[in-house]
Amino acid sequence: MLFLFCVSAAFGAQQRAATVKHSGRAAALRYLEGELHRWEQKTWYWQRLTGAPRSGTAGRTLAVMAVPDLQKTVRMWERRALKAHRAAQRPPHMNEWMCIHHYEGAWNDTGGPYWGGLQMSLTFQRNYGGWIFRMKGTADHWTPLEQIWTAEKALRSRGFWPWPNTARYCGLI
Numbered sequence: 001m002l003f004l005f006c007v008s009a010a011f012g013a014q015q016r017a018a019t020v021k022h023s024g025r026a027a028a029l030r031y032l033e034g035e036l037h038r039w040e041q042k043t044w045y046w047q048r049l050t051g052a053p054r055s056g057t058a059g060r061t062l063a064v065m066a067v068p069d070l071q072k073t074v075r076m077w078e079r080r081a082l083k084a085h086r087a088a089q090r091p092p093h094m095n096e097w098m099c100i101h102h103y104e105g106a107w108n109d110t111g112g113p114y115w116g117g118l119q120m121s122l123t124f125q126r127n128y129g130g131w132i133f134r135m136k137g138t139a140d141h142w143t144p145l146e147q148i149w150t151a152e153k154a155l156r157s158r159g160f161w162p163w164p165n166t167a168r169y170c171g172l173i
Contacts, residue, residue, distance in 0.1 A: 032070045039077035046084035099170035115139040128154045
């Protein structure tokens, strides 16, 4: 009887140790999953803003990944987000947009029918910055970079013609 009691107690201790180990792993996975999600979202935001292709995921199930593998994946996504953020800080025509902005309104200009530092109409905002418009409203609520990258998108098809006077002052048309 004493033997069964000792075996039972030892088995219970092993189960408790396994439960603690499992709950520690579960907590680590939850934390790392949150970090991974945060870095993925930041990466995809900057990629979408700049028109860069969206980075894909490896398609692995997080629950079956080992903690060190998940840590490595989080670091990889952090590097991707920082790289995408750095790229977004350098729009190709930054000097041209700053010249146009110099003759237009403040970045948070709310005076309709044009909004923001590049004086974008509602139609322009919807057509070229649709997802930002749906997320934040009119351009006076956007960051200067969001406004500039939206203008970059328009530049590809329309040139600087949406700003005929100020683009002329800046020698762009």
